[in-house]
Amino acid sequence: xxxxxxxxxxxxxxxxxxxxxxxxxxxxxxxxxxxxxxxxxxxxxxxxxxxxxxxxxxxxxxxxxxxxxxxxxxxxxxxxxxxxxxxxxxxxxxxxxxxxxxxxxxxxxxxxxxxxxxxxxxxxxxxxxxxxxxxxxxxxxxxxxxxxxxxxxxxxxxxxxxxxxxxxxxxxxxxxxxxxxxxxxxxxxxxxxxxxxxxxxxxxxxxxxxxxxxxxxxxxxxxxxxxxxxxxxxxxxxxxxxxxxxxxxxxxxxxxxxxxxxxxxxxxxxxxxxxxxxxxxxxxxxxxxxxxxxxxxxxxxxxxxxxxxxxx
Numbered sequence: 001x002x003x004x005x006x007x008x009x010x011x012x013x014x015x016x017x018x019x020x021x022x023x024x025x026x027x028x029x030x031x032x033x034x035x036x037x038x039x040x041x042x043x044x045x046x047x048x049x050x051x052x053x054x055x056x057x058x059x060x061x062x063x064x065x066x067x068x069x070x071x072x073x074x075x076x077x078x079x080x081x082x083x084x085x086x087x088x089x090x091x092x093x094x095x096x097x098x099x100x101x102x103x104x105x106x107x108x109x110x111x112x113x114x115x116x117x118x119x120x121x122x123x124x125x126x127x128x129x130x131x132x133x134x135x136x137x138x139x140x141x142x143x144x145x146x147x148x149x150x151x152x153x154x155x156x157x158x159x160x161x162x163x164x165x166x167x168x169x170x171x172x173x174x175x176x177x178x179x180x181x182x183x184x185x186x187x188x189x190x191x192x193x194x195x196x197x198x199x200x201x202x203x204x205x206x207x208x209x210x211x212x213x214x215x216x217x218x219x220x221x222x223x224x225x226x227x228x229x230x231x232x233x234x235x236x237x238x239x240x241x242x243x244x245x246x247x248x249x250x251x252x253x254x255x256x257x258x259x260x261x262x263x264x265x266x267x268x269x270x271x272x273x274x275x276x277x278x279x280x281x282x283x284x285x286x287x288x289x290x291x292x293x294x295x296x297x298x299x300x301x302x303x304x305x306x307x308x309x310x311x312x
Contacts, residue, residue, distance in 0.1 A: 030186045030224070031144035032269040034094035040083040040270060041311040042177040043103070046132070049074040050121045052300040054286065073121035075111040075129055078104035080311075081177055092144040098176075102133040124160055131157045146180040159302060162236060164202045166256050167280050167304060174276040174306045179226060179262045181269070182212045186224060190214045196232055208232030208256075215261075222266040230258040236282075252284040274308040 051072040080103045086095040104110055107129035111122055140150045159168045184192050191213035198206050210230045217223035236252045258278035265272055280302050285295040 027185045027187060029145075029183050030181050030264065030266075030269055031092070032094075032142070032146060032181065033144070033267075034085050034088045034092070034142075035268065036085055036088050036094075038085045038268075040177065042081045042083075042271070043309045043311055044079050044081055044175055044177070045307040046077045046171075046175060047074070047305040047307075048077075048125060048128070049303045050118075050125065050300075051303075052118075052121075052298070054298045055296045071118035071121060073112060073117050073125050075107075075125045076104070077110055077129055077133060078102075079133070083177060086139070094142050095139065096142055097137065097139050099135075099137045101135050104133070107133060128157060128159060142178060144181075145183075146178050148176075148178070161280065161302070162252075162254075162282070164200050166232075167278055167302060170258060170278050171304055171306070174258075174260065174278065174304070175308075177271050177274075177308055177310075179260075179264070179271060179274070182226070182228075184212055184214065186214060188214055188216050188224065196230065198232070202236070203232075203234050206232050206234035217263045217272075219263075219272070221272060223263050223272055224266060225261055225263045228258075228260045228262075230256070232256040250284050252282050254283075255279075255281045257281075270310075271308060272310050274306070276306040276308075277304065279303040 049072065051070070054069045055067065080101045082099045082101075084097045086097055088094050107126050110129055111125045113122070140148050142148050156165075156168045156172050158165065159171075161167055182192070184190055191211065193209055193211045196206070196208040196210055208231045210228065213227045215225040215227050217225040233253070233255045236254050256278070257280075258276070260274070260276040262274040262276070263272045264270065281299065282301075283297050283299040286298045288295045
């Protein structure tokens with residue numbers, strides 16, 4: 001009887017020790033655990049929408065009539081991504097081979113049509129689709145914190161932004177089935193906010209913030225969701241406008257906003273699914289319209305939405 005009690009007591013002590021270890025591990029920043037030979041397959045869907053809002057004026061019988069002028073175009077693209085862990089270094093970094101294969105309809109079919117679609121915007125999206133949908137195979141190194149090197153062969157597909165380009169480099173990273181892990185203890189509700197101070201000379205007057213938070217994740221697999229929100233606003237000089245842009249006579253108010261939710265397995269910290277969106281909005285006044293007290297505004301917005309889903 002004494003031996004049975006001792007065994008039960010020892011079992012309770014060991015269980016408590018294991019639980020304490022697990023709790024302690026959750027108070028440390030999450031890192032990726034790579035295993036050589038592991039293969040991961042993902043479906044990546046990109047939705048892109050370009051829109052502009054302004055006014056049209058028409059003078060009839062000495063009267064000026066003003067009506068809104070809204071233009072837009074949209075596209076939905078899809079690809080399949082395979083990632084294979086080729087080797088793991090003593091530091092924990094991994095050599096990875098990644099293959100991207102287009103899986104959606106042709107670009108002509110992927111870009112929206114209709115009476116509200118602007119032909120110039122639609123043609124620009126078709127050109128982007130052709131470049132973005134090209135298949136590729138690359139190799140790179142990824143650290144346990146998600147930092148990637150030697151991935152320069154993955155080109156940035158331009159989106160026709162005014163300088164400095166923000167959405168294009170954001171998309172190159174956001175469409176990858178990985179994430180940069182924060183130096184933030186893994187605890188549900190833990191959060192941190194940092195001020196964004198870009199070093200780019202064209203963003204000297206910019207101000208913004210980045211907020212990172214760990215959230216609870218739903219599902220059968222033990223997981224946690226990393227929520228990252230970035231926002232940046234600044235004034236661009238007229239000289240920073242795109243070449244040939246007719247509305248670039250005054251300084252422009254610009255806003256960049258990105259919101260990312262990435263659910264990670266607590267087994268190896270691999271991505272299970274992700275929802276990531278970013279937008280850039282530009283607003284500035286245009287030529288005065290007779291009869292209006294103030295010059296109307298011209299605004300344009302480009303929105304990208306990326307969905308990543310782990311496949312069996």
